[in-house]
Amino acid sequence: MLQRMMLAVAALLLCLSAGISLADNGPPEFQDPALGQRYSALTEELRCPKCENESLASSGAPIAADIRQRIAEWLKAGQSDDEIRHHLVQRFGEYVLYKPRIERRTWLLWGLPAVAVVLGAVVLTLLIRRRRRLRVNDLDEAERARLASLLARHGEQQSSNREAR
Template sequence: MRDAMLKCLLLLSAALLLCAQAGVSLADNGPPEFHDSALAQRYSALTEELRCPKCENETLASSGAPIAADIRQRIAEWLKAGQSDDDIRHHLVQRFGEYVLYKPRVERRTWLLWGLPAAAVVVGGVVLTLLIRRRRRLQVSDLDDAERARLVALLSRHGDQQPSRDREAR
């Protein structure tokens, strides 16, 4: 029984060690080294402006997902091969869709995305202006003789009852 437990613990330890080793080998080794500082700046800009396809709201630069590490490696290879930033974006959009772009392109199908905030500001400004103008136009008019007589009658009818209630409560 004791030998079986020892054997099981050894197997479990070996499995954990293999998993840890696999994790270290899959870990991203950091940004690639470029001999040209312009390429390094382009790499940094691209990985900051592109979204990880697996993560919800992380850039490729900040994502720890394996797919993000693979894309970063491919971007470095494409930059070293002389591809432009637009070519690289085009490759990634073809593969993963518009989702990888933090700033979607202004196209016929994205005009609502870009135009809706501006339209909301304009509509809000128009409504606010109309409300302010309307409020300025409203003026308190004096009561005519019939309204004044009705008001006096209501006040006298209810005015007499109010003080008597107050006296009873004391």
């Protein structure tokens, strides 16, 4: 029984040590501080392909750790930020960019909010103009006479109610 417990504890420790060795060790060290700043900026502005809305810098997914490592390698190899973005877009699509580029494929994405605002303004203007046209016109003589009789009758009822109190 004691041997089995010792074996279980040893297996648990082995699993824990394997997990620690596989863990991401944080951002890489760069000789040039400008490379470190570029690394930080790129990992913050690029989205993890596995996570919903998490940047590469804040994601704990294994694929994010791999991409962070690749970005560090590409930066050390002298690639520009645009080249790195291009590599990742080629591999994972436009999804990795928080701000998609304005291209033929994305014009609707960028233009739709402006079109919606303009359409809303046009609809609102048309509704206001329509309501102005539908305003009640002046009363004709027959309507004025009927209104006067109704007001007079209502006034008589109110005065009789006051006297009854």
